[in-house]
Amino acid sequence: MSSLEKVIASKFKELNKTLSIAESCTGGSICSKIVSNDGASSYFKGGVVCYSTESKINILGLDAKTINNYSVVSKEVCELMAISVKNLFNSDFSIATTGNAGPGKGESNAKIGKVFISVATENNVNTYELNFDGDRKKVINNTILRALELLNDNL
Secondary structure, eight states, rough: OOHOOOOOOOOHHTTTEEEEEOOOOOOHHHHHHHHTSSTTTGTEEEEEEESHHHHHTTTTTTOOHHHHHHOOHHHHOOOHHHHHHHHTOOOHHHHHEEOSSSSOOTTTOOHHHEEEEEOOOOOEEEEEEOOOOSHHHHHHHHHOOOHHHHHHHOO
C-alpha cells in the first residue's frame, strides 16, 4: 500500500465520509487499491466495473442516447458514471474512470491513451481529461495513480 492510499484512507476516516467507485478502463484496480487499506470498510461502500457500454446502461442506468451522442469515452459519460455510482451506493464521494487503454481504438474511436476521470464530491463533479502515452499497461497504471491523486486533491 502506498503512502497516497494511506493518506486517502486517513482523510476519509477523519472526515467520516464514504466512497464508491465506477471503473471502466481500469477494470477494478482502483477498488483493489482502496481495499488494500486496513479499515477500508469504514469508508468504502463498494464499486462496479462497467467495462461494456451495455453494463454502463444496465448497471449504472446511463442513457444509451447520451453514450451515442458523446461517446463512451467522454467527459459527459464519465460524469454520469460518477453521479450514478454515488447514488447507487449512497456515498459522499465517488470516482469514475473511462478511457481507451489500447491497443486498438475500440467502439469509442477515441485516441489510445485518452482517459476521463471524474470525482464526485458532496457538492459537485470535477472531471479531468488526460492523455497518456505508452502501452495498455502503462495507460491503465497511470490512470489508477492519477485517479487516486485527484481523489486526494478533492477531499
